[in-house]
Amino acid sequence: MRATLGRIILFADLAGTVVFAAEGAMVAAARGLDLFGVMVLAFVVALGGGMIRDVLIGTVPPSAIQDWRYPVLAFLTGLAVFAGRWAVPTVPGWYPLSVLDAAGLSLFAVAGAEKALSRGIGPLAAAMMGMLTGVGGGVMRDVLLARVPLVLVSDIYATAALAGAALVVVGRRLALPTAPVAVAGGLLCFGLRLLALRYGWRLPAAAP
Template sequence: MTEPSNADTIARSPITARITRVADLAATLLFALEGGLVAIAVGLDPVGVLVVCFVSALGGGLVRDILTGALPPAAVSDWHYAVIVIVAAAAVWTLHGVLAGLPGSLVVALDAAGLSMAAIAGTEKSLDRDIHPLVALFLGTVSGVGGGAIRDVIINQVPRVLRVDIYASAACLAALIIVIWRLAGLPARPTAIVAGLACFGLRMAAATFGWALPHAMA
């Protein structure tokens, strides 16, 4: 019997499983809070806020798990996800009078943090299921942007991923770092930290300085 390679050992270690779960739950909380703030801003009622929180927080992960064959999806089979979303929605609704006065940069920061965590979780989970690295790169990006895209459609807005240039690119950067470092056999924890900081930093810098990708000229 052949011994597992270093990369295989890292991919299936308890450390990466823990990182994936923590990142996924953190992304759920951050996206739920951000979704609630967006729902309040467009004037939705409590039920609408809850629906938008659920879609924002769980949409990307549901798409990821369905595409990777991780069925039933974690968002359906693990009660922690639903509880996090419900608590976040209740908190946003209860405190919406206070939260309404917070700067818009807070929503951007929540979104950037959620984007980072979701991209990490999506890429790690895809690689752990022996998905090809290029497909894992795509699924990590989808995990980050999927929920927000569905949310924007529900509230009748053009999805942010289509109107904000450095958005999917930031999630893709995090996914790319994880794929390359995992293939190189580097430790999982620093890989996730570097990937998360890179995604968050790029998204916040783009929002602050108005960075954009080049557009095709007609």
């Protein structure tokens, strides 16, 4: 049971790391940053959210520091994007990229919520930690690029991560089996995000 949970967190974390590192590197390359900047954004987008989560829930050093597989994976992905940047389309909003991003978001939201719960964090905070794991790297990217984080102004994104993480929290509260709950949480986030993209769903906004 614990082993299953550990393996789910690890797999989701590593898969999400590759997806988000690729995205971070693409944004950096599109902005004309140098090789170092590309590596930094690959690292930050992939691992920033999880690092903030780990610092907040008191798991220091964070996995991204403790376990060399995380940074190595992020750097290799960044390097691959940099080397192949002539071949990769970096059009913002390119649909396949958005689908990949939705997958990364779902993986991180589930992994983040599971990890927070496994450290005894309460249900509300655990759902928030899942969301933070999903969106934190993107927020750090936007802060480094000196722009308002997309997630604050865009369509349904963080909300999808929150929904997926919340489902994981509820499922574990009800003592439902670990793996199916994790998969359901991931699918909820993924589906919500794709539907939001497809139909332009948005949360109500304040003044225009």
